[in-house]
Amino acid sequence: MNSTPHQPSAPDADARFGEDTLRLIARLPAPPGLEDRVHAALRSASNRSLQRQDFVDGARPQGRVLAWPKPISRKSDWMRAAAAAVIVFVVAGGGWGVYTHVQHGLPTKVIAMPRVFQPGGFSGAGAMRTPQTLPGPTVNLPAKPLPAAPKAAKKPATRPAPARAQSAQTVSATTHTAEPAEPAAAK
Amino acid sequence: MEIPESAVNEESRRRAEDAALAALVDQYAGTLYRVAFSVLRNAADAEDAVQEAFLRVLRHRDTLSEVRNHRIWLIRIVWNIVLDRKRRAKTRPETDDVDELARVLPSAGLSAEELAAARQHHCHVLACVDRLPAKERQVLLLSAFEELSSVEIASVLDITESSVRSRLFRARNLMANLLDHERSLR
DSSP, X not given: OOOOOOOOOHHHHHHHHTXXXXXXXXXXXXXXXXXXXXXXXXXXXXXXXXXXXXXXXXXXXXXXXXXXXXXXXXXXHHHHHHHHHHHHHHHHHHHHHHHHXXXXXXXXXXXXXXXXXXXXXXXXXXXXXXXXXXXXXXXXXXXXXXXXXXXXXXXXOOOOOOHHXXXXXXXXXHHHHXXXXXXXXXX | OOOOHHHHHHHHHHHHHHHHHHHHHHHHHHHHHHHHHHHHOOHHHHHHHHXXXXXXXXXXXXXXXXXXXXXXXXXXXXXXXXXXXXXXXXTSOHHHHHHHHHHHXXXXXXXXXXXXXXXXXXXXXXXXXXXXXXXXHHHHHHHTOTTOOHHHHHHHHTSOHHHHHHHHHHHHHHHHHHHHHHHHHO
């Protein structure tokens, strides 16, 4: 009889530790075309960095909206300076022209309108506006205990008359006052 | 027009670096993808991580010649990227991971029941892996790659080889306990 204890085989042990799943994941193939996509990403990133480098170096970056014409842009720093000087001259000249055309020191033509008091209009009646002042600090004194009010003597509860009887009385009162007038008028 | 010699040298050096980088992509993109996928468990995210890793290499391509082991260096770069991404993308539900995994795992020759059982098993295993402490989990994930020795895992994680072994031992024990616990609950 074999008395050796049960030794789990390697696959069993793997399954026990769950490493079979991890190995399965670790052996998964890469998706097709991964290398090409990485190459493309690297190429575009490299082009972008080259463009940035060119811009830093002073060369004209591709895709620029405004650029110097080719004959000027090559080797003509003096031409750029001249163009800048012309722009400054035009702007300053324009400003000077505007300044000289404006006449300074003339009195302003302001027509003072006479004050017209319309009859019947409202007037301030000499009222003066007084600004609102902020309320000052108030001191809260401890409230004095009020003397106990004398208790009102209890009135005996009176039962109100029934509403029907009350209305009957009022009706009879009106008829009694109106009835004597009619015979008099008839007479 | 005369081209200065320094410009020629610069151009040739740049071309040589580009060629070296292209060779690295062809050689290691698949490995990096698998490493990234083992952590992120999402194909698109893993591919993004690979691209980001190579873009970092492009930015530091001047130092390519100084690197002794390109494979470990690249795995280390992508490993840091995916750990960072995993930390930031904790809001994604685990069910997405499992669905993605079920989509990519081989299912040929399996019946629908077997497929469902396998999927459930993978789901439990991955849930247990996620519950491990970070250090143990990282060693366990990297140890699943047969192409990585313990020395290489140590250099990727920047720890000693003995630390890798002890962490792996602890991780396996914890995994066994967690899986047993899961099994007893079912």
